[in-house]
Amino acid sequence: MKFSRPWPEVRELGRLVWDYLVCLTPLAPSQVILAMGCHDLRVAAHAARLWHEGWAPLVVASGGNGKVTSVWHETEARAFARVLREHGVPDEAVLLEETATNTGENITATCDLLRRRNVPVERGILVAKPYMTRRSLATAQRQWPDVEWLVAAPEISYDTCMKDDPRQVLELMVGDLQRMVVYAERGFQAPMPMSEDAWLAHEELARLGYDRHVIH
Incomplete structure (x- = not known):
């Protein structure tokens, strides 16, 4: 009932x-910006903004298809990469991680991707929907604990x-x-x-x- x-x-x-x-942190120079795949393309636009501001030289767009985006005809990562490109982030500054279907896999699959490419990460910036920031941080702290994680989100009330x-x-x-x-x-x-x-x-x-x- x-x-x-x-x-x-x-x-x-x-x-x-x-x-x-909503859980945001101050930003600091980092090795990677991890754009957490979702249905809200404003997350990718904000990741592009942070790249232009110089917070990190590399953006990883992570996401296959999740519970909301399963009807899309492309992965979240490809949709995010398109937005990054439209906002002036060059292809050489973007890596795609197209397998993650949930928050934990956003972290673990990105970790595997960057280790395979020998990209060292001491500090990273998670970019997510505002109401996904606390859970993204909690997940990253457990799944990739040797990285100092910072958190950002589009300025959406x-x-x-x-x-x-x-x-x-x-x-x-x-x-x-x-x-x-x-x-x-x-x-x-x-x-x-x-x-x-x-x-x-x-x-x-x-x-x-x-x-x-x-x-x-």
């Missing part, structure tokens, strides 16, 4: 989840993001917040302190039916 609440209340529950999931497809955004955030706990318990991510307000908001949103990506 699904329940209902007024939409303004639902939006504010989502804002609590968003505020927890919660209200702006909710104009795209609000139901999809809420469903993805609910799934991602649950994974912060479940995947840490399974050893896939580094554990991070959980906000009680965000957790209760996630539970209520799941109860209201925004549970498409919840692990049952």
Whole structure:
């Protein structure tokens, strides 16, 4: 049985989840910018911006097809590479990793790719959707722990993001917040302190039916 609440209340529950999931860090010169594949091409555009600002000489576009992009006729990496090219990043500064289907594989497959190419990495910049930044960081810290990871995202507010497809955004955030706990318990991510307000908001949103990506 699904329940209902007024939409303004639902939006504010989502804002609590968003505020927890967004985790950005100061930037520093790095060896690689890792653009985490997803359906939002603004992530690739922001990676291009960071490359032009000189934060790293190399951009890895990582992503095969995930739970949202499985209907695309190209991999996330190729879509991102096209955006990078359109924003003036030369082909020689871009590597494609086209096998990853989830956040963990974005990290591990990129690690394998760069090691095969003998590209040393001491510090890297993860670029992801704002509400994927905390989970990306937690995943990278566990899956590639000998690298110092920094995190960046396109400058998109919660209200702006909710104009795209609000139901999809809420469903993805609910799934991602649950994974912060479940995947840490399974050893896939580094554990991070959980906000009680965000957790209760996630539970209520799941109860209201925004549970498409919840692990049952």
